[in-house]
Amino acid sequence: MARIAGSSGPRTEEAIRRAGLSLIATHGYAAMSLRQLAAEVGIQQGSLYNYFRNKQEFLFDLIRGHMLDLHAALDAALLAEGSAEARLTRFTEFHVAYHVARPQEVFICYSELRSLEPDNLAAVVAMRRDYERKLGDILDHGRATGEFRLADTRMATLAILAMLSGICTWYKPGGRLSTDGLQQIFTGMVLALAHGETQALAHGEMQGEVAEPVAVPVRRRGPLRAGVG
Amino acid sequence: MARIAGSSGPRTEEAIRRAGLSLIATHGYAAMSLRQLAAEVGIQQGSLYNYFRNKQEFLFDLIRGHMLDLHAALDAALLAEGSAEARLTRFTEFHVAYHVARPQEVFICYSELRSLEPDNLAAVVAMRRDYERKLGDILDHGRATGEFRLADTRMATLAILAMLSGICTWYKPGGRLSTDGLQQIFTGMVLALAHGETQALAHGEMQGEVAEPVAVPVRRRGPLRAGVG
DNA sequence: GTCTATAACACGATAGAC
DNA sequence: GTCTATCGTGTTATAGAC
CATH class of the missing domain: 1.10.357.10 (Tetracycline Repressor, domain 2)
Structure with a gap:
């Protein structure tokens, strides 16, 4: 977050790594922009390309x-x-x-x-x-x-x-x-x-206790949203 | 995929739904573009907005x-x-x-x-x-x-x-x-x-069999990629 | 309901000064 | 190593004809 004037390599790298993990975990890779990542680290977006291609x-x-x-x-x-x-x-x-x-x-x-x-x-x-x-x-x-x-x-x-x-x-x-x-x-x-x-066997045949097999769910009705069609 | 000339509402709607499920499941929501979705359905991108806001x-x-x-x-x-x-x-x-x-x-x-x-x-x-x-x-x-x-x-x-x-x-x-x-x-x-x-208890204290507790992994070395720094 | 066209903007990536 | 500036492209969303 905080800007470090003229800051150095390894520290920036670790900061990028940590910010990237956090942003990707939260929003997903596709949803994370490099502008966002750079802002989190406190550098400009173009500077990121010193750390990956x-x-x-x-x-x-x-x-x-x-x-x-x-x-x-x-x-x-x-x-x-x-x-x-x-x-x-x-x-x-x-x-x-x-x-x-x-x-x-x-x-x-x-x-x-x-x-x-x-x-x-x-x-x-x-x-x-x-x-x-x-x-x-x-x-x-x-x-x-x-x-x-x-x-x-x-x-x-x-x-x-x-x-x-x-x-x-x-x-x-x-x-x-x-x-x-x-x-x-x-x-x-x-x-x-x-x-x-x-144990399941020791407790007596479990399957026998359930009457009918579970049915597969049925298809759904209706429009995606009200007012269409 | 297939184009249906002058095609109708409910069918298009269901096609959008199915294509959307497939694309989002495969690539993720953020990575799915509406152009991609429209192409899959066989309509133009702007037409999607008849089905959602x-x-x-x-x-x-x-x-x-x-x-x-x-x-x-x-x-x-x-x-x-x-x-x-x-x-x-x-x-x-x-x-x-x-x-x-x-x-x-x-x-x-x-x-x-x-x-x-x-x-x-x-x-x-x-x-x-x-x-x-x-x-x-x-x-x-x-x-x-x-x-x-x-x-x-x-x-x-x-x-x-x-x-x-x-x-x-x-x-x-x-x-x-x-x-x-x-x-x-x-x-x-x-x-x-x-x-x-x-059962775990019946088999005799499990925890006792394991000598030392498992250590938490240690931090990692090195640059993100070779040639940086 | 579908089309074409486009507005308005964000994106990843690059170039060059310092 | 970081900055500023920008290129080229892709994005969501809208407008208006048919």
């Missing part, structure tokens, strides 16, 4: 940088040995901590893939698949050893990631729960999910 | 219309009576079926809230809270009766909705799984999650 490259650098960090941090946090439960717990704790620490970055990496040009998108998608794979391997292993009882580990991978990544859509620092509290609650839910259908 | 109103109509449909369909599908398990199963089956039937609408309602102007946003957020509330009530009731064992029903509500709504980010018609298959798999996971920590 074009707007697309700026987005890609943000996303790619985050994915590199994420992988490095995950590899440092994951356990090579141990039960599938222990490894899944570790993964969940890591994922929650990361989302709480950097909600903007994580959110952008999910929501702005659509804004990446084909080559850039391919690079990021490959990194994302690696990440999913690491969770998938834990679940596969746990099912093989009988620790987990999952009908479909691919669906479980997607479900768990969606559930955990959803955190960054509503989490606000200083809220009701601490990072520790969130980690405990979400670890509990993820483990319960992974341990799976044992 | 401005671009924002178009988005709001799409989202609001979907939310109205969603609520009506949910109310028709939900059980007034029955165990919490039966009601949660019903909710999950409904939610999955709805997402599979209309992935674009659902996705837009999550991803384009940021593009709504304040008044419009407030209206949609209120409707969304009602929806969350209906799931929350089921979970609260289940915990009160002892059917569910959940550490935090608010977190569970958000987790379940994120997990189910994630479906529309990867689901493609004609994939490996049928709607029935998806419903079964996700119902199983949701019920397992709701039945909760019984």
Whole structure:
């Protein structure tokens, strides 16, 4: 925000990065203008081009940088040995901590893939698949050893990631729960999910309790707005 | 796409609606130009203004219309009576079926809230809270009766909705799984999650297996791109 | 209801002085 | 590295003929 007369490189760069994350997370990449970004940093719009070649490259650098960090941090946090439960717990704790620490970055990496040009998108998608794979391997292993009882580990991978990544859509620092509290609650839910259908079956066939299958919703009536047609 | 000479109102309107859903889901609201939309429908750009007053109103109509449909369909599908398990199963089956039937609408309602102007946003957020509330009530009731064992029903509500709504980010018609298959798999996971920590505890204290707490990732090095500075 | 034409403006990106 | 100025294009929205 504040103008720094004759200001220097690295500081401006970090300011651009931070302002960009905030603006993109709030309004989206397409809706963020470079004039807006420059104003937030306190420089003129043309000066931004000392830090990237074009707007697309700026987005890609943000996303790619985050994915590199994420992988490095995950590899440092994951356990090579141990039960599938222990490894899944570790993964969940890591994922929650990361989302709480950097909600903007994580959110952008999910929501702005659509804004990446084909080559850039391919690079990021490959990194994302690696990440999913690491969770998938834990679940596969746990099912093989009988620790987990999952009908479909691919669906479980997607479900768990969606559930955990959803955190960054509503989490606000200083809220009701601490990072520790969130980690405990979400670890509990993820483990319960992974341990799976044992309980559902133990409680007696659930499906039998529901009378008819749920119908698919029906098409809608009426004009887009009143007074047309 | 195809041009219809001297074409008529309701058909054009529906075509605009469908094309808009597709374009917004693919590229996002801000990135969709009205020229693009008109071209998709096969009319001139100015003609769109016979169907909405401005671009924002178009988005709001799409989202609001979907939310109205969603609520009506949910109310028709939900059980007034029955165990919490039966009601949660019903909710999950409904939610999955709805997402599979209309992935674009659902996705837009999550991803384009940021593009709504304040008044419009407030209206949609209120409707969304009602929806969350209906799931929350089921979970609260289940915990009160002892059917569910959940550490935090608010977190569970958000987790379940994120997990189910994630479906529309990867689901493609004609994939490996049928709607029935998806419903079964996700119902199983949701019920397992709701039945909760019984199992985690039964398997012996999980937390004890993990040595140190997971560290929060560290800040990153280096310039945005090579050659700057 | 659709068309053509255009107003009024914002956008990303570049050039050149300092 | 930052500034000012501007080019060329794309944008939403409007006006008026048919």
